[in-house]
Each structure stands twice: as C-alpha cells, then as structure tokens.
Amino acid sequence: MxxxxxxxxxxxxxxxxxxxxxxxxxxxxxxxGTSIKAALVYLGTALVKLVCLATFLKVPESxxxxxxxxxxxxxxxxxxxAGLYFALTQLTHRNISQNxxxxxxxxxxxxxxxxxxxxxxxxxxARGLEFTWEYILQGLESNANLVFTVSLxxxxxxxxxxxxxxxxxIPVIYACAGILAxxxxxxxxxxxxxxxxxxxVVGFELFASLVMAFISWQLFSACQRPSL
Amino acid sequence: xxxxxxGEMLESVYSVLALMxxxxxxxxxxxxxTVVDVYRLIQYDLAGVPFGxxxxxxxxxxxxxxxxxxxxxxxxxxxxxxxxxxxxxIREYITQRQLLGGLLLxxxxxxxxxxxxxxxxxxxxxxxxxxxxxxxxxxxxxxHANIPKVFQLLVFGWTxxxxxxxxxxxxxxxxxxxxxxxxxxxxxxxxxxxxxxEFGRLWYPVYFAxxxxxxxxxxxxxxxxxxxxxxxxxxxGGSIKAKVFYSKPEDLVNLLALxxxxxxxxxxxxxxxLPTIAIVASYDTFGAAPALSVGSDSTGSGVVxxxxxxxxxxxxxxxxxxxxxxxxxxxLTSGGPYNYxxxxxxxxxxxxxxxxxxxxxxxxxxIGNWDSELWIHVSKPPENAYIKQVxxxxxxxxxxLGVTVGLKHKKINISNPRxxxxxxxxxxxxxxxxxxxxxxxxxxxxxxxxxxxxxxxFVNETAVLKSVKLVAESLAELGDHTVEANLQQDVLDGxxxxxxxxxxxxxxxxxxxxxxxxxxxxxxASYLITLYCFLVITTxxxxxxxxxxxxPSRKVKTA
Numbered sequence: 002m003x004x005x006x007x008x009x010x011x012x013x014x015x016x017x018x019x020x021x022x023x024x025x026x027x028x029x030x031x032x033x034g035t036s037i038k039a040a041l042v043y044l045g046t047a048l049v050k051l052v053c054l055a056t057f058l059k060v061p062e063s064x065x066x067x068x069x070x071x072x073x074x075x076x077x078x079x080x081x082x083a084g085l086y087f088a089l090t091q092l093t094h095r096n097i098s099q100n101x102x103x104x105x106x107x108x109x110x111x112x113x114x115x116x117x118x119x120x121x122x123x124x125x126x127a128r129g130l131e132f133t134w135e136y137i138l139q140g141l142e143s144n145a146n147l148v149f150t151v152s153l154x155x156x157x158x159x160x161x162x163x164x165x166x167x168x169x170x171i172p173v174i175y176a177c178a179g180i181l182a183x184x185x186x187x188x189x190x191x192x193x194x195x196x197x198x199x200x201x202v203v204g205f206e207l208f209a210s211l212v213m214a215f216i217s218w219q220l221f222s223a224c225q226r227p228s229l
Numbered sequence: 230x231x232x233x234x235x236g237e238m239l240e241s242v243y244s245v246l247a248l249m250x251x252x253x254x255x256x257x258x259x260x261x262x263t264v265v266d267v268y269r270l271i272q273y274d275l276a277g278v279p280f281g282x283x284x285x286x287x288x289x290x291x292x293x294x295x296x297x298x299x300x301x302x303x304x305x306x307x308x309x310x311x312x313x314x315x316x317x318x319i320r321e322y323i324t325q326r327q328l329l330g331g332l333l334l335x336x337x338x339x340x341x342x343x344x345x346x347x348x349x350x351x352x353x354x355x356x357x358x359x360x361x362x363x364x365x366x367x368x369x370x371x372x373h374a375n376i377p378k379v380f381q382l383l384v385f386g387w388t389x390x391x392x393x394x395x396x397x398x399x400x401x402x403x404x405x406x407x408x409x410x411x412x413x414x415x416x417x418x419x420x421x422x423x424x425x426x427e428f429g430r431l432w433y434p435v436y437f438a439x440x441x442x443x444x445x446x447x448x449x450x451x452x453x454x455x456x457x458x459x460x461x462x463x464x465x466g467g468s469i470k471a472k473v474f475y476s477k478p479e480d481l482v483n484l485l486a487l488x489x490x491x492x493x494x495x496x497x498x499x500x501x502x503l504p505t506i507a508i509v510a511s512y513d514t515f516g517a518a519p520a521l522s523v524g525s526d527s528t529g530s531g532v533v534x535x536x537x538x539x540x541x542x543x544x545x546x547x548x549x550x551x552x553x554x555x556x557x558x559x560x561l562t563s564g565g566p567y568n569y570x571x572x573x574x575x576x577x578x579x580x581x582x583x584x585x586x587x588x589x590x591x592x593x594x595x596i597g598n599w600d601s602e603l604w605i606h607v608s609k610p611p612e613n614a615y616i617k618q619v620x621x622x623x624x625x626x627x628x629x630l631g632v633t634v635g636l637k638h639k640k641i642n643i644s645n646p647r648x649x650x651x652x653x654x655x656x657x658x659x660x661x662x663x664x665x666x667x668x669x670x671x672x673x674x675x676x677x678x679x680x681x682x683x684x685x686x687f688v689n690e691t692a693v694l695k696s697v698k699l700v701a702e703s704l705a706e707l708g709d710h711t712v713e714a715n716l717q718q719d720v721l722d723g724x725x726x727x728x729x730x731x732x733x734x735x736x737x738x739x740x741x742x743x744x745x746x747x748x749x750x751x752x753x754a755s756y757l758i759t760l761y762c763f764l765v766i767t768t769x770x771x772x773x774x775x776x777x778x779x780x781p782s783r784k785v786k787t788a
Contacts, residue, residue, distance in 0.1 A: 005746045009753060016757050024764035132741035137749070 006136075007127040013140030014119050017147055018112045027105055030097055036109030039088045043113035046084030053077045071193075075186040082182050085110065085157050099162050107154030111147040119143055138203045145203070148210035152217040153181040159224055166224050174220055181213060263443045267333065267473065267735040268518040270371060270435035274726035281372070282435045285730060287473040289330040291737070293451045306331040308448060310440060311363060319370060332435045333735070335448070340364070340521070340684045341439045364682040368517045371435070372675060434473070437518045437681070438735065447737050473733045484513075484571040489539055489559035491546045505556040505583065506704065507590035507662075510535040511565030511572060511651055514679025520731040524679020525688045528565060530597025530696070535559060537697045542704070553705075558587065565594075566678035568648040576658050589615045590662035592651035595677065596696040597688035599667035601632045603696070606664040606671070608641045608656040615661040622703040623665075629702075630695060639671060649673075665700065667692075 022028055022036070057073055088106045097105070119139055127136040156178035159166065166174070180187075188206060191197045197205070270282040289306045309315075311334050322329055337360060438444060493503045510531035516522025523529060539559045546552045564571030576584065596603070605623065607616050620636055627634040641653050648654055649671030655662030668677065677683075765774045 005743070005750075006741065009746055009749045012750075012753050012757070016753065017760060020757050020761050021764060024761045025768045131738040133739070 003128045006132070007123065010123055010127045010136040010140050011120075013137060014115055014123060014143045015112070017144050018108060018115065021108055021147065021151075025104065027101055027108065030101055032097055032101055032105035035092075035097065035102060035105035036112070038092050039106040039109030040113035042084050042088040042092070043110050044117070046080055047113075047117060049084075050077055050080050053080065071186055071189060074189070075183055078185055079182060082153075082157070082178075085154060086161060089154065089157050090161050099158055102162075103154040103158035104151060107151035108147070110154065111143075111150035114146060114150070115143045134200070138199055141203050142206060145206040145210040148214045149181055149184055152210075152213050153178060155217045155221050156181060159221065163224055170220060170223060174224075177213070177216055177220065181217075184209070263447055263737045265438050265444055265735045265737065267436040267438045267733050268520040269731050269733060270437070270517055271515070271519050271731075272728040283432060284434045285473065285733070287331045287434050287436070287735070290740075291333075291447075291451050293448060293455050302330065303328040304330045306333055308333045308335065308451060310335040310448070311367065312337060312360065312440075314363070314367070316363075316366065319367060329433045331433050334367070334435070334437050335440045335444060336364070336437055336521075336681065338439050338441065340681060361682045361687065365680065368680045368682070371517045372515075436473070436733070436735065437521060450739075473735050484563045484574060486563060486571055486575040487561040488575070489557075491539070491542055491557040491559075493546070493553050493555045493557070503554060503556050503586070504588045505558050505586045507558040507560060507587050507655075507660075508535055508538060508593070508700070509560040509562060509572065509590055509651060509655075509662075510593040511562045511569060513563040513565045513567075513571065514683075515566035515675050516678070516680045516683070518681065518731065519727075521681060522679045522683075523685070524683050525685045526597040526683050527595045527677050527679050529679075529685075530595065530688060530693050531593030532561060533693055534593050534596060534697045534700065535561065538701050538704075541697075541701050545705075555588075555704075556586070557704075558583070562651070565651065566675055568646060569651045569654045572651050572654040573648075573657075576654060576660070584658065584660060587655075587660050589619055590652065590655050590660060591619070591700060592655075592662060592664040593696070593700070594651060594664050594666045595668050596665060597667075597693050599689075599692050602635065602667075603627070603632060603699070604635050604637050604666055604669050606637045606639065606650050606652065606666060607662075608639060608650070608653055609661060611636055611638055613661060616663065619663055619703070623699060626699050626702045630698060632695065632699075634699075635669070637669065665696065 022033075027036075054074070054077055057077065058070060085106065088110070089103065123136055123139070126133075156174055159174050160178060184206075188202055191205060192199070192202050269285060272281040272283060272285075274280065287306060289304055292302075292305045292307050294307070294309070307329060309332075314334070322332070510528070512524075512528050512532050514522040514524035514528055516524070539557075542553075542557055546557075560572075560575060562569070562572040562575050564574070605620055607613075609616055611617065611620070620634070624634045639649075641656055643657070648657075650664040650666075652662035652664045672678070762774060
C-alpha cells in the first residue's frame with residue numbers, strides 16, 4: 002500500500018518529463034543524447050553550486066529570511082544560468098534545430114534536477130507508514146520546475162543563439178530570464194519571510210510557471226516571425 | 230577476449246547495483262508524526278496461571294470511542310481519556326473479555342511521576358478527588374476483578390467463606406461461585422494444584438499514556454474522523470494507525486534489601502550486647518502499570534521517612550556523647566505487595582544474634598496522606614511490655630504534635646499465608662514489631678500497593694514530616710554515622726512471575742487508504758493524458774493526435 006503511494010508520487014514527479022519527451026517532436030528527432038548531455042552538465046553545475054554554497058553560506062541558525070544570505074544564494078543560483086549557457090552553446094549537438102535544442106536541454110536539466118533532489122526523499126519518505134501531502138506537493142513542484150527550466154532554456158536560446166531579434170523585445174527577454182533565474186529565491190522569500198505554507202507556495206509556483214511559460218512562448222514566437 | 234572482459238565488468242556492475250538497491254530497500258522506516266511514551270498494563274502469572282494483559286503488540290487503526298457504528302472493534306485501538314471514560318464500557322470489555330484490538334487509556338498529566346507540576350489550584354482539587362476515585366475503580370477492575378475470588382481462596386488457603394460448591398469432575402474439581410465476584414467464575418483444579426482459569430487474562434494489549442498537547446491533537450483528529458462517520462478500516466477513509474515496537478516479555482524477579490546499622494554506645498563495652506531497634510520500610514509496588522507504579526504514599530512515604538530518620542540519627546550517633554543506648558537497624562525491603570516476601574528473606578538472612586537482640590521493629594507503611602490520625606498495628610496483645618513502651622512513647626510525642634495515634638490489634642493466623650502487614654513477618658519469627666500506618670484496616674492482597682492514583686500529587690509533605698518527627702522523637706526519648714550498609718539480593722518465592730517490557734513507544738501515523746491512492750492514480754493518469762494531448766496538439770497539430778489514435782487501430786485491422 003505504501004509502495005503504491007510511492008509509485009503514485011513517482012509518476013507525478015517524473016511522469017511529465019517522459020510525457021513531454023514522447024508527445025513533442027523531441028522523440029521524433031531522437032534528441033535523447035542532447036538531454037543526457039544536459040543532465041550531465043547539470044550534475045557538474047550542481048557540484049560547483051554545492052561547493053560554492055558550502056564555502057560562502059553560513060548554516061542558518063533560524064528559519065528567518067536573511068536578505069544578505071538570500072542574495073548570496075541567488076548569486077550562486079546564477080551558476081545554473083552559466084551551466085545552461087554551456088549546455089546550449091558550447092556542447093556540440095547533432096544537427097538539431099534550435100527549436101528542439103533548448104527543449105531537449107531544458108528537459109534533461111529538469112529531469113536531472115528532479116532525480117537529484119526528489120528521488121531520494123521520495124524513496125525514503127513516501128514509503129513510510131505516515132501519510133503526508135508533502136510528496137504529492139513535491140511532485141507538483143517538480144512539474145512547475147520543468148516548466149520553469151524549459152522556459153529559461155528558451156530565453157537562453159533567444160539570448161545567446163538567435164542573432165536577429167527585434168530590438169524592442171531584448172529588455173523583455175532579459176527581464177523574463179532574470180525572473181526565471183531568481184525563481185528559487187522568490188519562493189524561498191515567500192516561504193521564509195512571508196510565512197506561506199507549502200501548499201500555497203506550490204500553488205503560486207504552478208500559477209507562475211503557467212504565466213512564465215505563456216510569456217516565453219509568446220516571446221519565442223515573436224522572435225521567430227522576422228526570421229521566417 | 231575483450232568482449233568477455235566487458236561482460237564480466239558489466240556483471241560486477243550489476244551486482245553492485247543490486248546490492249545497493251537491497252541496502253536502500255532495507256532502510257527502516259519508522260518516522261512517525263507523533264511518538265508517545267506508553268506504559269503497559271501489568272502482565273504476571275500467579276501460580277502459573279496467566280493474568281493481566283497478555284499481548285503487547287499494537288498495530289491497528291484508532292478510534293476515540295467504542296460506539297462508532299460499523300467499526301470493527303477487534304481490529305481497532307480505542308483511545309479514551311480516563312477523565313471521561315465510560316465505566317460500563319470498561320467493565321464490559323474487561324470483565325466479560327470482549328474482543329478489542331487494543332486499549333489506550335489517557336491519564337491526566339498530574340499523575341505522571343516524571344512531571345514537575347505540583348501546584349494545585351483550589352477549584353481543581355474536587356475534580357482531582359473524583360479522578361482519584363475513578364482511577365481507583367479502574368485499577369480495581371484492571372487488576373483485582375480479574376483475580377477470581379475462588380482463586381484467591383485457593384491460593385491463600387481460605388475455605389468455606391464463600392460457600393463453595395465443589396463438584397467432582399473427571400480431571401479434578403470444578404468449583405463454581407455465585408455473583409460474589411462480579412459474575413460466575415469457574416475454576417478447574419487439576420492434579421497438583423494446577424489451576425486453569427479463563428478469567429483473568431486480557432487478550433488484547435492495554436496501555437496507559439499521559440495527556441499532553443501531542444496526544445490531545447491526535448485525539449481531536451480521531452474524534453473528527455469518527456464524527457464524519459468514517460469508520461477506521463484498512464479500505465476507507467483517512468485514519469490513524471498506532472504501532473508499538475516492543476520486545477518479548479521475560480521473567481524478571483529480584484528482591485533487593487538494603488540494610489543500615491548504627492551501633493549505640495555503652496559505657497563499659499561491646500556494642501553487640503546492646504538492644505536493637507529496627508526501622509523498616511518496604512519499597513516494592515504493584516500497580517496496573519508497573520512503569521507508573523511509584524507508590525508515593527503507600528511505600529514512598531515510608532522510605533522517605535526511614536531515610537530522614539537514618540540521617541537524623543547518624544548525625545546524632547556520630548558524636549559519642551549523644552550516641553544512644555540502642556543499636557539502630559534500618560532495613561529497606563522489597564516484595565511488599567507479595568506477602569512481604571522480601572522482609573521474610575531479609576529477616577531469615579540476618580545474624581541470629583542480631584535478630585535476637587532486636588527489642589522491637591517499627592515498620593513504616595502508608596504515612597504520606599493523613600491529617601490527624603495514625604494507627605499502630607500490632608499482632609501481639611497490647612499488654613506486651615515492648616508494645617506498651619512503643620505505644621506510650623509514640624502517643625506522648627503525638628500529643629505534643631496534636632495528633633492522635635490509635636492501636637489496632639490483629640492476630641496472625643499461621644496457617645494463612647497471607648501477610649497483610651510487614652510486622653507480621655517479624656512476629657512470625659518471634660520478633661516484636663509494629664506497623665505505623667494511616668490505614669485503619671489491613672489491605673487485601675495487591676491492594677494499596679502503589680496504584681495509578683498513588684502518585685506524588687496526593688502525598689502531603691507535612692504528613693511525612695510529622696511521621697518522621699513522631700518516630701524520631703519517640704526513639705530519642707529512649708535514647709552513628711552508618712558504619713555498615715549492605716545490599717542483599719534474593720529471589721521472590723512463591724506464585725508470582727512477572728514480565729518486563731513495561732514501557733514502550735507508541736508511534737501514531739496518519740495513514741491514507743487504498744481508495745485514496747487509487748483515486749490519486751486516476752487523477753494522475755488523466756492529468757498525464759491531458760498533458761500529452763495538449764503537447765501533441767500545440768507542437769504537432771490536432772491531425773497528428775488523431776493519427777496517433779488511428780494508427781494502432783489500423784494495425785489491428787491489417788493484422
């Protein structure tokens with residue numbers, strides 16, 4: 002019975018990644034290699050991030066929101082952006098279109114993130130006798146994270162790979178990417194400083210992910226039009 | 230060659246992976262929302278016949294009341310605060326041995342021997358008195374009602390008092406009794422006193438816990454569930470599961486006696502020739518929950534008084550000028566609830582000369598909760614010189630303190646193995662002894678031996694102090710540092726066998742039912758399908774989706 006619950010939570014956490022891969026043209030063009038490369042880059046980035054966090058951050062004594070520490074954390078969070086930049090521009094990809102490249106990179110990135118951060122707690126926690134909503138919420142969070150990562154990868158691909166963008170849209174793209182990159186700090190602020198409960202935070206994340214996905218989609222298609 | 234090496238490497242990698250998986254799967258999962266200390270109902274054997282709660286494992290759904298419609302009581306733990314327990318329910322489930330998954334009784338925090346709150350508010354006292362009565366009744370039900378009177382008769386050798394009907398049966402004697410013990414009791418006596426009783430056992434675990442915030446919150450949750458009318462079973466509704474991790478019971482009987490000796494001084498010689506006065510208190514308790522049975526009043530008060538008296542006199546005796554003309558012997562004995570078996574053993578082990586030098590012994594028992602009246606129990610006629618002396622010296626001090634001391638004489642029946650007072654063990658060995666107690670009549674077997682309500686909360690310090698003063702000053706009127714103190718270990722004889730694992734941790738889990746997980750699975754499946762359709766439509770167009778659904782059907786046709 003507890004195994005059943007574990008399976009449910011695992012489906013919620015990792016199912017969307019698989020569905021995304023198989024439903025979109027990613028599967029048709031066989032972009033699995035790109036995703037795996039992105040996942041490996043994610044692992045490297047996570048290692049660097051961990052080292053930075055361990056070096057620069059103090060162990061929080063209280064649950065309060067410390068602006069300085071959070072600022073440092075957000076700065077360290079930008080290592081992610083660097084990693085994405087590396088995955089998008091420096092890696093040699095087989096000839097796939099930019100359109101699919103950012104999706105594959107985002108997908109691999111988000112999947113690696115989910116596996117690294119959520120699989121172990123899920124395995125240990127969701128199989129326990131105790132029932133909590135925590136793991137279901139965590140699965141939903143993973144969904145939101147997938148959307149954020151793909152959106153961020155889309156913004157990155159616009160920033161670094163596309164040359165002929167409409168000039169008016171450039172600040173919007175950068176602002177959008179900035180918001181997406183600082184999302185972990187924003188949720189942390191909501192949770193720590195405003196004292197939101199986890200269901201509320203997850204709801205916010207889901208809502209924000211939908212909004213950001215819509216905005217980045219519009220930006221992406223707007224940038225594509227002149228090139229067509 | 231290279232291929233085989235590669236295969237081997239792959240194999241080793243697989244085995245390592247399998248090992249890791251097994252290790253991960255073996256991680257013990259016992260993180261619960263709440264872990265509560267629980268104290269188990271006593272389990273013991275009396276002459277080989279099992280009594281008390283025989284089971285200790287608990288892993289059931291919880292209910293707040295046994296009257297929830299549609300609940301399968303044999304698979305649920307009923308959690309009830311003693312404060313509002315329904316006595317008829319308890320009686321029904323204990324004496325008639327209805328099937329129950331388990332019973333968890335919540336005691337008020339004041340009865341917790343470990344709690345430090347001893348401030349009493351005025352309006353609380355009435356409630357506490359009520360509570361005390363209720364607890365006494367409950368304990369009576371849990372321990373005493375389960376020992377059939379017949380059995381007491383057999384074990385303690387009384388006959389004829391209840392008018393037994395003795396019927397010859399094939400394998401032994403069948404005795405049946407009327408409602409004197411709360412129901413018809415049948416005991417089969419086979420050869421060699423092998424008594425089989427079906428009465429005293431509880432075939433479900435019974436635990437005690439103390440009310441606190443955690444458990445109150447759990448109880449509120451359970452009550453809410455019950456009110457919604459979701460009976461707690463494995464297949465419906467969110468419910469709470471209680472699980473006790475526990476080790477197997479084992480025999481555990483040890484009697485420890487502690488002896489202290491203050492030699493008196495005599496102008497011309499040997500302290501051994503001086504007469505001795507013994508002060509004795511018994512510290513063993515017997516209660517519904519052994520881990521909670523501290524016996525603050527029944528035994529604790531006596532022990533405290535003894536220690537205080539020994540402190541006073543050791544100071545007095547440390548100065549040769551103030552050393553008395555008596556040796557003082559202090560004894561802390563065990564086995565009190567079981568006919569003072571430890572006292573008997575201790576006396577037997579004393580040196581014959583020491584035992585003969587004892588002029589008299591004063592036993593302290595239940596002196597923690599009295600106002601103005603104390604009793605001296607004796608088993609020799611009051612005309613005895615020593616008893617007269619003790620009584621006179623104590624009552625003269627009592628007069629000064631403004632309390633009264635009465636004398637009660639109860640003869641010993643040598644053929645009856647029941648020993649109601651500690652001094653009776655002395656009297657049996659021809660040592661004059663008295664018991665100082667607030668009780669006016671002798672308690673029955675396993676009565677007033679440190680029950681649940683016999684806690685620190687109900688002990689009056691001034692009463693203990695007064696008792697100390699009474700004894701100490703009466704001794705001083707007749708009038709060491711301890712040079713000798715030793716510990717002695719014995720084995721309890723007789724019919725009692727006890728079990729350990731009196732304390733456990735109760736983990737309370739909030740569990741979801743299978744139905745919930747099934748619904749969750751359905752919701753997830755529909756979510757993923759919708760997501761799939763949405764992604765296909767937005768990235769490839771509606772036609773692709775339709776094609777995707779058509780393709781397999783075409784394949785079936787071609788096949």
